[in-house]
Amino acid sequence: MDQHGKVSRNYNQISEEEMELRRGPWTVDEDFTLINYIAHHGEGRWNSLARCAGLKRTGKSCRLRWLNYLRPDVRRGNITLEEQLLILELHSRWGNRWSKIAQHLPGRTDNEIKNYWRTRVQKHAKQLRCDVNSKQFKDTMRYLWMPRLVERIQAAAASGRGEGGASTGATTAPSSSTITTYNQNNMNYNMGSSQTMVPQPNIDGGVQMYTSDNSSGGTAAASSDSFGTPVSDLTECNYSNNYNPVNQDYYPAANQSLTSPTAGYHFNQTGMDCTEQNGNWMDCGDVSGNLWDVDDMWFLQHQFGSNA
DNA sequence: AAAAGCTTCAACCGCGTAAAG
DNA sequence: ACTTTACGCGGTTGAAGCTTT
Known part of the structure; x- marks a missing residue:
């Protein structure tokens, strides 16, 4: 298996949960869970974060959601x-x-x-x-x-x-x-x-x-x-x-x-x-x-x- | 009013690389 | 030195919303 394969598997490595990993658009509940968890524990260690927060998401997905959408300082809307x-x-x-x-x-x-x-x-x-x-x-x-x-x-x-x-x-x-x-x-x-x-x-x-x-x-x-x-x-x-x-x-x-x-x-x-x-x-x-x-x-x- | 086409953007994927063991 | 793990980046996709016909 090449490096990419390893990485890809790492983000999904919880085999028993692998089948129930969620994908696609985030729900309000998921957002709330992620925000709450980060508010209490901070960012980083995304894989364990996803697991500990009880999110059925990959760490990669959590990171992306946080950085691109949920982060409080993220600006959204039209580009000036x-x-x-x-x-x-x-x-x-x-x-x-x-x-x-x-x-x-x-x-x-x-x-x-x-x-x-x-x-x-x-x-x-x-x-x-x-x-x-x-x-x-x-x-x-x-x-x-x-x-x-x-x-x-x-x-x-x-x-x-x-x-x-x-x-x-x-x-x-x-x-x-x-x-x-x-x-x-x-x-x-x-x-x-x-x-x-x-x-x-x-x-x-x-x-x-x-x-x-x-x-x-x-x-x-x-x-x-x-x-x-x-x-x-x-x-x-x-x-x-x-x-x-x-x-x-x-x-x-x-x-x-x-x-x-x-x-x-x-x-x-x-x-x-x-x-x-x-x-x-x-x-x-x-x-x-x-x-x-x-x-x-x-x-x-x-x-x-x-x-x- | 409805279908078709188009645009936007959130989310995912593949890959490279740094860090840790 | 090598392997494994985690992270971040850039490219791509597809669903939803919007516009046009």
Whole structure:
């Protein structure tokens, strides 16, 4: 038997109970049992924990349930703009190192980030008919999506001022004073009062952590994040809207007259400004056939001469 | 209203590796 | 030094919910 076989058997080694090991979704009772047991005895030693707690589960299953779901500091709900930006940045740096990426997103699990990547980002790559690992796609992320995200964060922060709560907690955009510079590998995006961003030579090559040094991005925010967070990922282009974390509604931005994020950027396109086309940048609910695609296709074709 | 298709995400699996014996 | 055990990571799956037709 190989190593894997051994491991697999170890988690299920209680032969007399093997037949009655439960699998699949956890029940409320099981959750309660696990929470209670860990509250009294702590984590770790998952196999014995499962046995001692009287759970008909493998240690592996208990560990996963606890880490990804029951842990008190786990954040659940929609990935915020800052988190999206961070995920894109860190993934471009580390690839599918989900747990490593998750370490920089307090309260988020590697599983959740992985799911986000697969369901949102990879889906988008698929729609653009390019490989998620291709240079084209990576550059599209870097030069198109990430600047957009930065601008959206900035816009959210701007409109959030005076809204109360819009800059509290990790679920919302940090204030503009928090966001100063977004560093990518080779360039920075200034996040001053200007709406446009100009790539600049990188200074330190580091990753700007929007949430980590701010206590609002830590576990405190996690525990208070029982309400959802903005539905605002790459594929849901509510750019013309803002999110009210209090009532969880989107509302039209009052003084927002944003141009395309690509406008003012170095690869500014002509004749493709989405604002010109419909007067409402990315006024769309989903990516399918929307302006993201048009923009992205344009970018891919002009930047690389690709027929992606 | 119902069926079909699609999306999301919790849970599982296989594997590598560190720690313990 | 070798074997066994435990843990953690990344990939994959499938059920449930949602959307579209």
